Amino acid sequence: MEEPERPDLKPVSSGPPTVSSDVSQDPNKSGNAEPHPKPQIPLWSTAADEELLYAKKEIANAPLVFGEPDLYAPLFRNVSVFKRSYELMERLLKVFIYHDGAKPIFHSPELKGIYASEGWFMKLMEADRNFVVRDPNRAHLFYLPYSARQLEHNLYVPGSNTLDPLSIFVKNYIDMISAKFPHWNRTKGADHFFVACHDWGPYTTKLHDELRKNTIKALCNADVSEGVFIRGRDVSLPETYLKSARRPVRDIGGKPAAERSILAFFAGQMHGRVRPVLLKHWGGKDADMRIYTRIPRQITRRMNYAKHMKSSKYCICPMGYEVNSPRIVEAIYYECVPVIIADNFVLPFDDALDWTAFSVVVAEKDVPRLKEILLAIPESRYVTMRSNVKKVQRHFLWHAKPVKYDIFHMILHSVWFSRVNQVHQVEQH
Structure with missing residues (x-):
């Protein structure tokens, strides 16, 4: 599946539905x-309070x-x-x-x-x-x-x-x-x-x-x-x-760092404030930046959505209607370094994990500079981050x-x- 979308959530306005309270x-x-x-x-x-204080x-x-x-x-x-x-x-x-x-x-x-x-x-x-x-x-x-x-x-x-x-x-x-x-x-x-x-x-x-x-x-x-x-x-x-x-985790893993030939990849619908900007600057304009609304049929015959993630160095994870995206964990599953574009987003397990060790966070205003930012990361730093993605994977896996x-x-x-x-x-x- 190319795009894990929310087919039942199509707000009339650009944001979520409203509530009557002001x-x-x-x-x-x-x-x-x-x-x-x-x-x-x-x-x-209670005794439970005392245990928490302890x-x-x-x-x-x-x-x-x-x-x-x-x-x-x-x-x-x-x-x-x-x-x-x-x-x-x-x-x-x-x-x-x-x-x-x-x-x-x-x-x-x-x-x-x-x-x-x-x-x-x-x-x-x-x-x-x-x-x-x-x-x-x-x-x-x-x-x-x-x-x-x-x-x-x-x-x-x-x-x-x-x-x-x-x-x-x-x-x-x-x-x-x-x-x-x-x-x-x-x-x-x-x-x-x-x-x-x-x-x-x-x-x-x-x-x-x-x-x-x-x-x-x-x-x-x-x-x-x-x-x-x-x-x-x-x-x-x-x-x-x-x-x-039945199988909450399957098909995880990806190519080693040296065999990832694509610099950056994203495919998905263009809702929200970030994705249209991403497409405007990078869609179909740079062979290193594989940014699609939908992967062309002639390409999917050779390489589908999952194979793209498994073959890319960086997987672009822009917000949709809201700041969160399933692509972040999906990238971790496929051992692709997540590139997170969503201002004001508190990342999962932020209290414990150091996301700088295995991801890149890019400000929304810097989407036009996305390739420049990624190319400025030393290869040794990328290899370390990609290795860390594989190590952090265990903390994002569901088990029966x-x-x-x-x-x-x-x-x-x-x-x-x-x-x-x-x-x-x-x-x-």
Whole structure:
């Protein structure tokens, strides 16, 4: 498949559908500013709070790691901090999953396509025996198991250009949870989280202030300019395009660095603000820059979309309607260095991974200079980045039965790490 598109998402305007509330008055929305998370003081303390405070101190004093065989240090911002945090997560973390809510919106994972991240996380979280507990009094985190994709599929009225039905549904669900259980009210939702890869995930929170401001939102649409995603609290969720539910990872890998004859490659539809500019400057104008809306038939007979990625040094990953793109992880799967073009995008697992080690980030304004930027990268630097792409791949792979440090555990770790940091702030408040 050449272009993992969103065929059911064709906004009437250039942006997402609207909600009736006046989001322009949102005090958090001020250009590219990133509002600092405000701590929520719990109404009462629990043993879980004390364990989180203990974990925070342990992480702050993490012993230095040298020559760790199971983790490749150059991929991480601080491998010692990550290792200690991950160990404590494995030992301490307990998650309570609400059983309320009927299918298909709740407990119905979608395991194929571009929204597979939210579906696979739901499937694996609900089947987990290591972290999930039945007693909510033991929980450090509370998972809200609804699907943003299913919200869109079941509640959005095509052509209406409004997300009101989705936002109202989510608001009513949170109101029900907070009225039925004491856990939401104890922290005003600060120890709750949800996982949404659908582009509209952030916008469905706007009618519930505590959900929008306090919860940990694991979102593919991790755009700090819109006043919903909050760096330091929320989690950037990798968008993974999966073709098969039975075999979530297949056909990965690519040619070694020396055999990649194409400098840069992109093929896809021209929606959003970046892709038309990319096509204007590079489409059909330079043999080194293989930029297409659709790969010509005479070329696909010899080299299809996947083979292009496997034969390219750099895979261009421009934003579409929103900042996120499944091509980033797709490039990692095919061992092609991702070139990310999306201003204001917080990259997945940004709390742990050092993306400069295995990717290139290009400002949207620099698209006309794209070839110049890529050619300025020394060959030795490219070879190192390409090697690092192969090494980081394990952290983006789904498995029917999760394995250590895979994408399921990385997502959960990012949520855990965020919650630990927020408890630290509460302690100092």
